[in-house]
Amino acid sequence: MFDMIIPAFLVGGTICVIGQLLMDLTKPSFTPAHVLVSFVSGGAILGALGLYEPLMKIGGAGASIPLSGFGYSLAKGAMEAVEKRGIMGAFSGGVEATAVGIAAAVFFGYLMSVTFKPKG
Amino acid sequence: MNLKRLGNQTVVFANPPVILSSYSVVGPKEGQGPLGKSFDKVWKDGINGEKSWEVAESKMLQEAMQGAMDQASIQKEQIDFMLAGDLLNQIISSNFTARQIALPFIGLYGACSTMALGLAVGSMLIDGGFAKKILVGVSSHHDTAERQFRLPTEQGSQRALSAQWTVTGAGSVLLSSSGVGPRITSATIGKVIDFAVKDVNNMGAAMAPAVADTILNHFQDIQLQPTDYSLIASGDLGGVGLGLACELLKQSGIDTGTNFTDCGVLIYDHTQDVHAGGSGCGCSSVVFAGDILQRIKAGELTKVMLVGSGALHSSTSALQGESIPGIGHAVVIEK
Amino acid sequence: MDDQSSPKPAIPVTPEKYQKLTEQYTPKPTVIKNVVLAFIVGGIICSIGQIIINLFISLGLARLEASTAATATMIFIGALLTGLGIYDEIGKFAGAGSIVPVTGFANSIVSPAMEFRREGYVMGVGAKLFTVAGPVLVYGIATSIVVGFAYYLLH
Structure with missing residues (x-):
């Protein structure tokens, strides 16, 4: 049950530090939304170059839970689908591989938004 | 006329x-x-x-x-x-x-x-x-x-x-027009001043030049000194903007002394996690309508200059990368 | 009273010089403290994710499936904590430590949507769910398609 906890902590923490440095050392117009977008695209590009796979092996959830892991899954899905289905796979693969995450985000997001009131 | x-x-x-x-x-x-x-x-x-x-x-x-x-x-x-x-x-x-x-x-x-x-x-x-x-x-x-x-x-x-x-x-x-109470004796209408501050998280810095300019022009127009006032309160530059406004006035040859403060600095204390202080037009309006007027009525303050400071941007202009224009309007209230 | 002849005083500081003054007077972010907190909180969130993965594996799921299920669970937790008004309190001190994990993605979905519920269920909640999620999906999916194309051309 407690396998991989320490690697997950170290890798996940380090990835978050990169995000913090991006926010603190760039212009103030670099908002949390910019951080998330950079991490998704960055994760996808690193995944395509084969550089994110080792992180997943070493860090487990430390690499899959940060949003760069979402980007990695998108890229990996697209490449695997191209292997199977050719060019159409480039369009279907990414979304297929991340469908559970996207659907969960939309569904739970909607559920919570209509259940709770903001406290201000 | x-x-x-x-x-x-x-x-x-x-x-x-x-x-x-x-x-x-x-x-x-x-x-x-x-x-x-x-x-x-x-x-x-x-x-x-x-x-x-x-x-x-x-x-x-x-x-x-x-x-x-x-x-x-x-x-x-x-x-x-x-x-x-x-x-x-x-x-x-x-x-x-x-x-x-x-x-x-x-x-x-x-x-x-x-x-x-x-x-x-x-x-x-x-x-x-x-x-x-x-x-x-x-x-x-x-x-x-x-x-x-x-x-x-x-x-x-x-x-x-x-x-x-x-x-x-x-x-x-x-x-x-008639009655008993503190009186508004003069007002200085500010110009829009833009010193190219773009950071919407630093509005005090965007407004400070406008406040300094209005105060400078007020003293020039009316031929008085900061020491002729018991309180000069800007509203609301916050801590960062207040420091900058004082610095700009000093470089313009005006010593603001100790009677220069800011409504945004007064309204909260350090434990309230507000960072540079209060803002929003409610800030100077409640500090003036509450604390400042009470102190004038009590005789603690005799002549007060309230310098309202506004950041005249919108969320659209900020997203489009425009700088933040500032304005300051001064009114003088005497007991 | 005269009207035209008065001198017009101006602040003797150029915008360029003022920019330097502003930097001098503006407090700098406490980078070291922020980085340490981001590391600790981000690490803890990922460790919780790992525990959930391990839990799903012990329930018989394959590693990849367990990882996907854990991501969905973390999204649920992030959304719930946002609804309860807890996640923004964590974010105040954790910074990127709570923005970068997928729980932060859930927070960025729920926070605008619940705030705009008063503008209706379609143009309020429905549209605002994607205030931040929209750009993330646009750039994420677009990047994956470009990657897929490149992979197709190279193989």
């Missing part, structure tokens, strides 16, 4: 309008702050049982304006015009308040400078002979302003250390 204007930007009133009464309503955070006791009413929460924060803000402004009338025992029918403003798009809080109060209405937008602007314009209308009594009201609300200008309140992000906290509060002042 005998102009009442003095110098370039200042008007001096021949018959200085009287502040008959004032009323302030604030949210819980402001009530817990160092000036908590000076406010007439403190709400238990920001929504006060209304269906939205926007409706709550409008109700808060109504309470403040009604409160000012009640304090002076003046009926609505005796008032010639109401002047009001707030921060929301199309100044809806003021418009909806005006719909309820149903007085001839002049809507104002001066961002956080609106209280000073309202006092200046109201005094001109009275001294010009266009009105006998004018009701000025100004509001802002933390939760309506945050989501219009910045981020949703429940978003887990870090605020910059230079960022200010929008005050939840409404202040109202009743001006009259």
